[in-house]
Amino acid sequence: MPADPQLDAMLGQLPASPAYADYGAAILPYLLDGWLGEYRAIRPVCEMVEVDLGFHYLFDVIADCLVAAWGVSAGRHGEPRPAARMAGHPLSNGPVYHRGHAIPHTLGGGTDINLVTQLGAVNVKDFRVLEKRAVATPGAFYFTHWRYAAGDGQTPVGVEQGFLFPGQKADVRDHRN
Numbered sequence: 001m002p003a004d005p006q007l008d009a010m011l012g013q014l015p016a017s018p019a020y021a022d023y024g025a026a027i028l029p030y031l032l033d034g035w036l037g038e039y040r041a042i043r044p045v046c047e048m049v050e051v052d053l054g055f056h057y058l059f060d061v062i063a064d065c066l067v068a069a070w071g072v073s074a075g076r077h078g079e080p081r082p083a084a085r086m087a088g089h090p091l092s093n094g095p096v097y098h099r100g101h102a103i104p105h106t107l108g109g110g111t112d113i114n115l116v117t118q119l120g121a122v123n124v125k126d127f128r129v130l131e132k133r134a135v136a137t138p139g140a141f142y143f144t145h146w147r148y149a150a151g152d153g154q155t156p157v158g159v160e161q162g163f164l165f166p167g168q169k170a171d172v173r174d175h176r177n
Contacts (some may be wrong), residue, residue, distance in 0.1 A: 007170045019060045023141045027164065032058070035145050037067045042150040045147035055103045057113050065154055066116050069102035069109070070143035073134045077108040098123045099153070102144045104131040116146060116152065116157070117155045121174045130171065140165045147177075 010026045035058065040046060043063060050058045055071035100118025103109030118127070134142035141164040146156040155177070164173040 003128070004009070004170055007164075007172075010114070011164055011170060012169065018170055022166075027141065028070070030065070031068075031070070031145075035131065039067050041080055042148060051113060053110060055114075063148075063154065064101055065148060065156075066142050066146050067111060068145045069140065070116065071103065071108075072136065072144060073107060073138050073140045073142055075104055075138040079105075079132060096120060098112055098143070100127070103142070104135065106135045107131065107142065116159075117177075118159070119175075119177050120160075122177060126173070126175055127159075127161060130161050131171065132169075133163050137163075137165060 007030065010030065012025070014022050022061050025107045038050065039048075041059070043060065045062065047062045048067070049059050049061055055069055057066060058068040059066055065111070096119065097117050099115045100123040101109045102114050130142070134140050138152060141162075143162045143164075145160040145162075147158040147160065148151045148154075149157050158177050159175050160172060161175060164169060164170050
């Protein structure tokens with residue numbers, strides 16, 4: 001996503017210490033409209049559900065694909081990784097792909113719906129920059145938006161990752177997958 005003056009303006013109107021409701025009132029509907037519009041353009045037959053597990057997940061149950069995940073940082077989550085829950089879910093494609101977290105474990109992201117097939121080169125390098133920033137910034141809004149090609153494939157072709165905080169410009173990055 002290139003610079004988005006409308007998103008930056010919305011962030012500028014939020015109070016210095018936002019509650020989730022502040023993000024949800026203006027910013028979340030704006031993001032959801034874009035995510036859903038893009039997804040439905042390539043997959044018009046879909047059944048979208050939102051799952052709230054502390055973080056929110058937008059999931060297409062027909063294609064079995066995660067479209068987006070978002071939530072507000074509460075700082076570092078210190079629980080150990082549930083390695084047994086991650087094993088074999090989703091299936092990786094050898095050393096090239098990882099079972100990447102849509103919401104990082106260190107931010108409180110779990111397994112199951114939170115795991116997405118992600119290029120290892122993205123998962124262990126570029127992706128970590130905003131993940132670490134979100135963990136270090138309680139009150140920040142963090143999201144991932146997973147992009148797919150037309151058809152029924154479950155491996156995303158890209159991911160848009162974002163860090164939002166009042167008074168700052170939106171930091172939204174695109175990663176090829």
